[in-house]
Amino acid sequence: SRISMAIHKSLFASLLICLLFQISHGATKERLFSDLEKGALEVTAKPSRESVLDAGIDKLSITWKLSSTATKEAEFTTIKVKLCYAPVSQVDRPWRKTENELFKDKSCPHKIITRAYDKSPQSFEYTLERDIPTGTYFVRAYAVDAKDHEVAFGQSTDEAKSTNLFSVQAISGRHKSLDIASVCFSVFSVLALLVFFVNEKRKAKIEQSK
Amino acid sequence: MGDSTGDTGSSMHGVSTEKTGKYDLPVDLEDRATVFKLFSFAKPHMRTFHLSWISFSTCFVSTFAAAPLVPIIRENLNLTKQDVGNAGVASVSGSIFSRLVMGAVCDLLGPRYGCAFLVMLSAPTVFSMSFVSGAAGFITVRFMIGFCLATFVSCQYWMSTMFTSKIIGLVNGTAAGWGNMGGGITQLLMPVVYEIIRRCGATAFTAWRIAFFVPGWLHIIMGILVLTLGQDLPGGNRKAVEKKGKVVQDKLGKIMWCAVSNYRTWIFVLLYGYSMGVELSTDNVIAEYFFDRFHLKLHTAGIIAASFGMANFFARPAGGYASDIAAKYFGMRGRLWALWIIQTAGGLFCVWLGLANTLVTAIVAMVLFSLGAQAACGATFAIVPFVSRRALGIISGLTGAGGNFGSGLTQLIFFSTSQFTTEQGLTWMGVMIVACTLPVMLIHFPQWGSMFRPPSTDPVKGTAEYYYVSEWNEEEKQKNMHQGSVAFAINAKSEDGRNAPSTIAV
Numbered sequence: 015s016r017i018s019m020a021i022h023k024s025l026f027a028s029l030l031i032c033l034l035f036q037i038s039h040g041a042t043k044e045r046l047f048s049d050l051e052k053g054a055l056e057v058t059a060k061p062s063r064e065s066v067l068d069a070g071i072d073k074l075s076i077t078w079k080l081s082s083t084a085t086k087e088a089e090f091t092t093i094k095v096k097l098c099y100a101p102v103s104q105v106d107r108p109w110r111k112t113e114n115e116l117f118k119d120k121s122c123p124h125k126i127i128t129r130a131y132d133k134s135p136q137s138f139e140y141t142l143e144r145d146i147p148t149g150t151y152f153v154r155a156y157a158v159d160a161k162d163h164e165v166a167f168g169q170s171t172d173e174a175k176s177t178n179l180f181s182v183q184a185i186s187g188r189h190k191s192l193d194i195a196s197v198c199f200s201v202f203s204v205l206a207l208l209v210f211f212v213n214e215k216r217k218a219k220i221e222q223s224k
Numbered sequence: 225m226g227d228s229t230g231d232t233g234s235s236m237h238g239v240s241t242e243k244t245g246k247y248d249l250p251v252d253l254e255d256r257a258t259v260f261k262l263f264s265f266a267k268p269h270m271r272t273f274h275l276s277w278i279s280f281s282t283c284f285v286s287t288f289a290a291a292p293l294v295p296i297i298r299e300n301l302n303l304t305k306q307d308v309g310n311a312g313v314a315s316v317s318g319s320i321f322s323r324l325v326m327g328a329v330c331d332l333l334g335p336r337y338g339c340a341f342l343v344m345l346s347a348p349t350v351f352s353m354s355f356v357s358g359a360a361g362f363i364t365v366r367f368m369i370g371f372c373l374a375t376f377v378s379c380q381y382w383m384s385t386m387f388t389s390k391i392i393g394l395v396n397g398t399a400a401g402w403g404n405m406g407g408g409i410t411q412l413l414m415p416v417v418y419e420i421i422r423r424c425g426a427t428a429f430t431a432w433r434i435a436f437f438v439p440g441w442l443h444i445i446m447g448i449l450v451l452t453l454g455q456d457l458p459g460g461n462r463k464a465v466e467k468k469g470k471v472v473q474d475k476l477g478k479i480m481w482c483a484v485s486n487y488r489t490w491i492f493v494l495l496y497g498y499s500m501g502v503e504l505s506t507d508n509v510i511a512e513y514f515f516d517r518f519h520l521k522l523h524t525a526g527i528i529a530a531s532f533g534m535a536n537f538f539a540r541p542a543g544g545y546a547s548d549i550a551a552k553y554f555g556m557r558g559r560l561w562a563l564w565i566i567q568t569a570g571g572l573f574c575v576w577l578g579l580a581n582t583l584v585t586a587i588v589a590m591v592l593f594s595l596g597a598q599a600a601c602g603a604t605f606a607i608v609p610f611v612s613r614r615a616l617g618i619i620s621g622l623t624g625a626g627g628n629f630g631s632g633l634t635q636l637i638f639f640s641t642s643q644f645t646t647e648q649g650l651t652w653m654g655v656m657i658v659a660c661t662l663p664v665m666l667i668h669f670p671q672w673g674s675m676f677r678p679p680s681t682d683p684v685k686g687t688a689e690y691y692y693v694s695e696w697n698e699e700e701k702q703k704n705m706h707q708g709s710v711a712f713a714i715n716a717k718s719e720d721g722r723n724a725p726s727t728i729a730v
Contacts, residue, residue, distance in 0.1 A: 025592075106304035107304060108305060108516070144429070186300075187427070187430045192430070192433055196355070199437070200348030203348060206344065
């Protein structure tokens with residue numbers, strides 16, 4: 015019962031701690047995507063070929079430059095370029111959902127490149143990584159200030175995310191050597207079992223005939 | 225060392241032909257151990273215990289191995305939420321059938337071969353994850369791997385040949401609880417293995433496939449250990465064992481009727497679907513939930529998810545123990561109340577888990593939920609042996625199948641559609657647990673009462689003896705087939721509560 019008292023106490027203590035966490039967490043105001051300056055950067059992303067791109071092989075030619083309509087340019091310190099899901103790739107996949115609160119948003123999980131902000135137009139030749147899933151994408155560049163908070167962005171598609179999209183086909187992840195190893199171990203398992211079984215039955219017959 | 229077949233098709237592998245020798249543990253007349261020495265590996269009793277629960281645990285590891293890796297797998301195979309959910313349903317559905325078949329296999333080949341056959345023949349299903357390239361393949365492979373959960377039956381069957389019936393409840397409860405731990409171990413093991421393989425240079429979409437080789441190898445290793453170190457029967461003088469002859473064979477049809485016509489069987493099938501069932505469902509969704517909702521790294525989510533399954537180590541035995549304590553003071557009525565309280569509490573904590581907005585609250589709610597659900601599993605099987613003496617095996621099997629069925633159903637309704645987010649699914653699952661636990665109020669034993677009604681005062685029909693012996697008809701009583709039930713009824717007096725003449729636990 016001393017142990018159960020100790021368990022009760024620690025449970026109660028952890029409950030108290032949670033409550034405190036919740037109170038403190040709710041106090042900060044979350045940064046929203048809708049507060050960011052739209053179209054501050056002009057971004058283009060040109061795929062290396064017209065058909066579906068292969069992850070790990072095909073490239074994107076990405077360029078970004080300051081738009082004439084941008085107003086918050088003074089705050090820009092870094093540009094973060096990311097690969098984002100088009101709406102069609104978010105259907106039935108809540109782990110890719112677009113959320114207004116920036117820290118919750120999961121629609122742009124793949125980092126392309128991060129560069130210090132430069133007034134002149136920038137470009138980058140991006141080879142699609144081998145862990146990019148199959149889907150339809152566009153490119154977005156966030157302008158980030160010195161406190162690492164996003165202040166503005168630009169993207170290679172329109173506001174409805176319907177133009178200039180490109181499709182990627184993921185790698186399969188399968189390998190011939192893996193397939194062979196798999197078959198070998200499976201066969202070993204079945205054979206070992208049969209050998210044991212047959213052997214034991216044979217010994218039993220010999221025993222019985224004695 | 226004789227190797228011919230012994231009783232009920234079990235092999236005599238490992239059984240000594242000399243006179244009954246000294247065992248490490250005290251034994252009864254059938255050489256079954258009468259005490260339970262946890263940290264011993266002595267043959268045959270404790271060695272069997274450890275071989276048995278570890279093989280069962282290995283099967284849990286492989287059945288739920290995909291769950292913590294779903295965040296990677298869903299991107300590789302382009303899965304939708306429905307695909308992930310359907311794979312989860314598939315993983316628990318296969319064993320509904322395989323568990324029913326396993327009983328017959330144990331009768332024919334013995335539990336040692338039953339276990340070894342299943343474990344080694346399901347190793348190829350685990351290795352075949354290397355070939356999967358889409359949703360259909362993924363669902364199929366998870367379905368096939370799920371068959372190996374039938375080792376639950378071989379585990380419990382094997383324990384009953386090695387341990388006497390007085391302690392079989394504790395032994396089986398511990399073996400089942402520790403086996404279920406595999407569902408927690410895998411949440412920790414697979415992300416760590418995956419991470420190591422990634423650090424060695426493999427890409428994400430290949431690394432998870434290689435990670436599946438680990439549970440595959442565990443299957444092979446455990447299969448070989450069971451075959452070489454295990455034995456079906458405790459041993460003793462072979463002639464003495466053979467002299468006992470065959471137990472009077474009961475008719476399968478009669479036993480089935482006994483089980484199926486008892487309304488309590490079906491209430492327990494439902495109840496277990498919402499204690500074990502929700503445990504299995506949660507094993508499938510919890511790692512992905514923490515990964516997505518709280519933006520954790522894969523192995524962090526795995527650690528948290530692991531603590532859900534690992535609580536089985538003490539939670540399930542604790543549930544059985546709590547039931548025993550309740551029975552000591554309040555008899556069977558205490559057991560029913562204990563089960564209702566524990567399972568309902570688990571359901572309420574599950575509701576809380578779905579509503580929790582911060583990581584710490586979610587973890588606390590999850591831990592409390594796991595204690596409730598797993599203790600409820602232990603408390604369920606503390607009552608099941610009293611539902612029927614004649615059809616205990618089948619009722620246990622049906623209850624176990626109910627667990628898997630409940631899991632499949634819950635995953636299908638709440639976790640496979642875009643209608644509910646995972647947190648909503650958890651909340652509704654909690655509500656469903658509370659609702660589906662209410663029928664325990666309907667369970668009434670004439671000799672002991674129910675939650676709200678006292679026992680019957682009828683001098684004939686209100687006795688335990690009447691309850692258990694009425695499972696046999698006159699013809700069978702003529703053949704004295706009912707003597708076991710009479711003895712059971714006498715032993716069951718412990719369920720009368722404080723007024724019980726002795727505290728013999730069954």
